[in-house]
Amino acid sequence: MVTFGKRLKESQIQEWKGYYMDYKFMKKKVNQFKQQIDTGTQDHTYVLKGFSRILDDQIEKVVLFLLQQQGLLGQRLSSLGEQRNAVSQEEESFKICDLEQGYRQVGQDLLRLLCFLEMNAIGIRKILKKIDKHFGYKFTDYYVKTRSNHPYSQLQQVLKQVGIGAVAGSVSYNLAELQDHQGDSMVDSINAAVKRLSNSTSFLDFLGKHAFIILEDSPSLEDPVSEEKFHFVSLLLNLVNAFLYMVNTYIVVPTADSYSISLGAAATVCGVVIGSMAVAQLFSSVYFSAWSNRSYLKPLLFSSIVLLAGNILYALAYDMKSIVVLLLGRLLCGLGSARVINRRYISDCVPLKLRMKASAGFVSASALGMACGPALACLFQTHFKICNLTFNEATLPGWFMALTWLVFLLLLLIYFKEPEREIKENVLSPEGPSSFCTLEENLMAPFLVKCKTKTAYEEESCDEDGPKEDQKPVTSIISAYQLLSPSVKVQLFVYFMLKYAMEILLAESSVITTYYFVWQTSAVAIFLACLGLTVLPVNVIVGHYLSNKFEERKILLASEIMLCIGILLSFHIIVPYSVPQYVASALITFVSAEVLEGVNLSLLSRVMSSRLSRGTFNGGLLSTEAGTLARVIADGTITVSGFLPERWLLNVTLLPSLLVCLSSIIATTFTYNYLY
Known part of the structure; x- marks a missing residue:
């Protein structure tokens, strides 16, 4: 294989090697x-200061070269600007091609510089992880804390590419102007490279992060998914599956308490009714993840059949007067959860340039399903019988979803196209926070580094120094857990916390509002639907504004604090509990959790091992299991609280949420500098 040094020589920028x-x-x-x-010849204090000085020198070398190259690019841009201003209208048609070529050459050199910068940024992160691993104490915490916030921070120059955005903006603007605002691959590559190195993001990118499709650190020369093999209708059906499953999850929430009462159980058994679906999902996520290694169509068909049967049982439980049948129906619905397949299909079968849009579509479909579920329940306010089968507000959600899954099953059989099965472990992302630059093939080929050769930069494209077989996907949940660093464990705990808080809020809403405010089913359904509809507007605000002004770790901590405030405001203490208090606290809690989810999953994808980007036991499965476990425990908390007086339900269920939230805030502060 071609070594890294040889690749640099072939690229004709051999003089950069020393920088x-x-x-x-x-x-x-x-x-x-x-x-x-x-x-025992030296202590830890000596190592902290000694290695810090060495790393400072290395970073300074990179930064000074970076500033020099930025200056040269700036001079060339200034010269091109003077030439453009000097061109008369008569000469413009003759000179525009020369000017465009000049800007493209600057853009090409800028892309090379961005690749140089990103490789060094990855090298710094890797060496910080290595010294923490070998020395057994928090060097990264010390180094980032003492370097990142300094007014003359050189670390910021490398990891946040301070200043280079102006050069990128000038090249992009002028190329767009010269081409009359038509799309240009050079501009797209520059924007993608800058975005990876900065906090810059967009609504689409931020929303897509909620899908948590973990991708490889090091891209290959070409997209492993060709556009010719991509089947849009299959992707659309995959997104419809995600939408329908979320509708199925939340359509029963407004009526779960009254349905339980009608079958002779307590209202708080609604926690078991809602949570039984999550219990089954803990197991279905694993076998669906393994099944998707061989097929996508078959598990989706199986999922639809199981969901069809589960909803029929859910509806029949009313006439059978059996809470057991009701729970069995919900368990079957959980066993049909194919969200792992939805993520995997997008990761494996969608071309790179469409993958972020597909990820955003998956999240949007899920959010829309969360809102539509309760809204549909609001429409089923009727009561009639056909052939001794009862159709009312309790059973109609089951019958409606059964019919919907039957139609979806037929659509799958007719229109879904099973993709060609290829052994493909390198799933790539143009937006991955720790990946190398994604350029046009003629630009990026000389600068990419693969971990198949023993070079000084071997670890820039590999997780650790281990042999190639150590980079294979993990084969068990235990192996996956062993790859989790403290910062990853904390972020998974944060994800658990936000899902726990959201489930407590949503699952007990019908019981709480009925007890305190005597709300009817329609009022509860409208309230939950309105909460669900806040998802997209909130992500627009965060994606367009907050994430471009603040680091993700700052948004993370602020969101955790706001979530904690929302939980505190929800408690019923002394004064009469009012609708404004409940609605305001619920809105703060739900919105904070939504903001937190986006930045939490984005940070998780950055700090999680790339070995967890593929295989059965991938990062997506781990996050799904963490979130599902949170829902199970939350629903169990609600049910257990039913043994206490009903007036205690609110405070008793909120107390664990508060404690878990406070714990996550404390844990985040301890790993804050590792999220840099």
Whole structure:
């Protein structure tokens, strides 16, 4: 294989070789310091200061070269601007091609510089992880805390590419102007490269992060999914599946308490009714993830059949007067959860340029389903019988969803196209926060690094120093857990916390509002639908505004605090409980959880091992299991609280939410600097 040094030589920028961070030298120093600590010749304080100085020198070398190159690019842009202003209207048609070529050459060099910068940024992150691993204490926490907030921070220059955005903006603007605002692959590549190195994002990108499709660190030369093989109708059916499943989940929430009462159970058994679906999903996520290694159509067909049967049982439970049949129906619905397949299909079968849109579509479909479920329940305010089968507000959600899944099953059989099965482990992302630059093939080929050769930069494209087989997908949930660093575990805990708080809010809403405010089913349904409809507007605000002004870790911590405030405001203490208090606290809690979910999953994808981007036990499965477990425990909390007086239900269920939220805030502060 071609080594990294040879690739640089072939790219005709061999003179840049001396300006890269000397990763081989840094690894050697790590081993030397470790040896000194093991033998007792030096203490940790010496290592902290000594290695910090060495890393400072390496970063300074990169930054000074970066500033030099930025200056050269700025001079060329200034010269091109003067030429453009000097061109008369008569000469414009003759000169425009020369000007466009000039800007494209600057853009090409800018892309090379961005690749240079990103490789060094990855190298810094890797060496920080390595020294933490070998020394057994928090060097990253110390280094980031003492370097990142300094007014003359050189670390910011590398990891946040301070200043280079102006050059990128000038090239993009002028190319767009010269081409009359038509799309240009050069502009797209520059924008994608800058976005990876900065906080810059958009509504589409931010929304797509909620899908949590973990992708590889190092891209290949071409998109592994060709547009010729991409089948849009199959993707559309995949998104419809995600939408219908969320409708199925939340359509029963407004009536679960009254349905339980009609079968002779307590109102708080609604927690078991709602949560039984999540219990089954804990298991279905695993076998569907494994099944999707071989097929997409078959598990989707199986999912639809199981959901069809589950909803029929849910509806029949009323006439059979059996709470057991009701729960069995909901368990079957949970066993039909194919959300893991929905994510996997987007990751494996959608071309790179459409993948972020598809991810955003998956999240939008899920959010719309969350809102439509309760809204549909509001429409089923009727009562009649056909052939001794009762159709009312309790059973109609089951009958309606059964019919819907039957229609969807037929559509799958007719229109879904099973993609060609290829052994494809390198799933890529043009937006991945720690991936190399995605350029046109003629630009990026000389600059990419693969982990098939032993070079000084081997770890820039691999998770660790281990052999190639150590980079294969994990084969068990235990192996996956062993790959989780403290910062990843904390972020999974944060995800657990926000799902727990949301489930407590949504699942007990019908019981709480009936007890305190005597709301009818229609009022509860409208309230829940309005909460669900806030998802997209909130993500517009965060994606367009907040995420471009603040670091994700800051938004994360602020969202956790706001969620904690929302939970505190929900408690019923002394004063009479009012509708404004409940609605305001619920809105703060739900919106904060939605904001938190986006940044939490984005940070998770950044700090999680790339070995968890593929295979059965992938990061998407881990996050799904964490969120599902949170829902199970939350629904169980509601049910257990039913043994206490009803007036205690609200405070008793909110107290665990508050404690878990406070714990997540504390845990986040301890790993805050590892999210840099």
